[in-house]
Amino acid sequence: MALLGGPAAGALAAAAPSVFWLDRADRPAPRPRLDDGGQDGRADVTADLVVVGGGYTGLWTALLAKEADPARDVLLLEAGRIGWAASGRNGGFCSASLTHGEANGRERWPAEYEQLHRLGLANLDAIESTVQRHGIECDFRRTGELTVATAPHQVEWLREEAGSGGAIRFLDRDAVRAELDSPTYLAGVHSPDETAMVDPARLAWGLAAAAESLGVRIVEGTKVTGLQRDGAGMRLRTEQGPDVRAARVALGTNAFPSLVRRTRLHTVPVYDYVLMTEPLSDQQLASIGWQSRAGVGDMANQFHYYRLTDDNRVLWGGYDAIYHLGRRVRPSRDQRPQTFERLAAHFFETFPQLEGLRFTHRWGGAIDTCTRFCAFYGSAFGGRVAYALGYTGLGVGASRFGAAVTLDLLDGADTERTRLQMVRxxxxxxxxxxxxxxxxQLTRWSLARADENAGRRNAWLRTLDRLGLGFDS
Structure with missing residues (x-):
């Protein structure tokens, strides 16, 4: 497909079809498979707690479990490599929100939203503390987030958001362009305390190293294909190695088919796409400002998100959210030329002063979404198995909370977390x-029409709102 014209033409020509965060010389070497670790033939492997999935949910679960009980034998099984999927290819926005934003949380759980907000801030504080305590070098910066209006009807939405209290600051057109200069900006709000920027892959690698330092066993290249009861515990079947027996099992499989079959209709995998630029020169960076280095998102239904890296590249993603018939996750879907071209054109519309800048990487990946647009939790097999699913792209921070809930459920603990309506x-x-x-597909089309029609929602979206299925419904 031919590249778009204008400043975007040629900007993608040398972009590698690979994930910038994972395309590093210091990526940890692959860990052995379960059957490569010196086990005696095909004899069963045992553990007190088996964690399935080496993304953020699984890594936080393993780390928190071992910190809470150093004597607990914890084994983590990953089908690929640590952090290779959504956890290693996202934008690195580590948000305090557990509800995918205030509007979604207040609408769904008005009586407990303030409690959820407090727990989310405490969760972000705990992530920062863990990064510092274990020396995880993931460029954790609590920059906050800048939300911008690019259409007139969005300005009043931002005024309302700023009026809800807290440290959120409304920025008129001149003020927001003084923060980050784009001719498309009409207004903005800056929330300084509730979002950190991280290097997502290095966060995953650091969590894995921290867990191993406490005695967690991590195995890669070992796909779990089934669960069944086994006496007072569970038996896990693996594709490449022996069966594994465990007293308890925590699932962090997210966009991939759940091992608890009854939850499979609760999520769908949606593909998100990202571009990464070459490093900006000092002059290029000065032309747009961005002194706070805050992560940025716009107010559209089909929104963009973007941020600076430690070497002053711009990660630019979002807008298209692609669902494929059949709920399957396939590597071939990580590349979508028409979306990359659209993103490149939008980038230069937003920052025309960066004309001539080139993109070095282009990639995509699947996130799991559910009909309430934030994580849900549960247990199965009489409480021997627990899970957290459905983060909808905001799991970098919320996954730690999901891990804590998962462990509460496995321990049968009555905690502030398990008493939440959102959790139940x-x-x-x-x-x-x-x-x-x-x-x-009808919802995607309707959301795009709403963006073009001053935010007005059509009959389909209003029906979803009444059923509690629409975003911000």
């Missing part, structure tokens, strides 16, 4: 195919 409730499931595909 489940979202409505998506319908089976092809209805899910048709409904998601």
């Amino acid at each position: 409730e489940k979202p409505l499931p998506f319908p089976p195919e092809p209805l899910a595909y048709a409904g998601i």
Whole structure:
């Protein structure tokens, strides 16, 4: 497909089809598979707690479990490599929000939103403390987040958000352009305390190293294919190695098919796409400002998110959210030329002063979403298995909270977390195919129309709102 014209033409020509964060010389070497670790033939492997999944949810679960009980034997099984999926290829926005934003949280759980907000801030504080305590070099910076209006109807939305209290500051057109200069900006709000920027892959690698330093066993290249009861515990079948027996099992599989089959209709994998620029020169950076280095997102339904890296590259992602019929996650879907071209054109519309800048990397990946747009939690097999799913792209921070809830559920603990309505409730499931595909495509089309129509929601979106299925419904 031919590249778009204008400043975007040629900007993608040398972009590598790989994940910038993972394309590093210091990426940890692969860990052995389960059957490469000196086990005696195909004899069963045992552990007190088996964690399935080597992304953020699984890594936080393993680390928190070992910190709480150093004597607990914890084994983590990862089908690929640590942090290779969503945890290693996201934008690195580590948010305090547990509800995918204030509006979604207040609408769904008005009576407990302030409690959820407090718990989310405490969770972000705990992530920062863990990074410092274990010396995790992931460029953790508590920069806050800048939200910008790029259409007139969004300005009043931002005024309302700034008026809700806290440290959020409304920025008019001149003020927001003094913070980050784009001719597309009409207003903005800066929330200084509730978001940190991180290097996502290095956060995952650091969590894995911290867990191993406490005695967690981590195995890569070992896919778990099934669960079944085994006396008072569970037996896990693996594709490449022996069976594993565990007293308790924590699942952090997210966008991939859940081992608890009854939850499979509750999530769908949606593909998100990202570009990374070459490093900005001092002159280029000065032309746009960005002194706070805050992460940025716009107010559209089809929104962009972007941030600076430690070497002053711009990560630019979002807008398209692609769902494929059948709920399958496939590597071939990580590349989508038409989306990359669209993103490149939007980048130079936002920052025309950066004309001539080139992109060095382009990639995509699947995130798991559910009908309430934030994580849900549960247990199965009589409390022997627990899970957290459905983060909808905001799991860098919320995954630690999800891990804590998972451990509460496995321990049968009555805690402030497990008493939350948000934790006790489940979202409505998506319908089976092809209805899910048709409904998601209609929703995407309707959201795009709302962006073009001053935010006005059509009959389909209003119906979803009444059913509690629409974003910010």
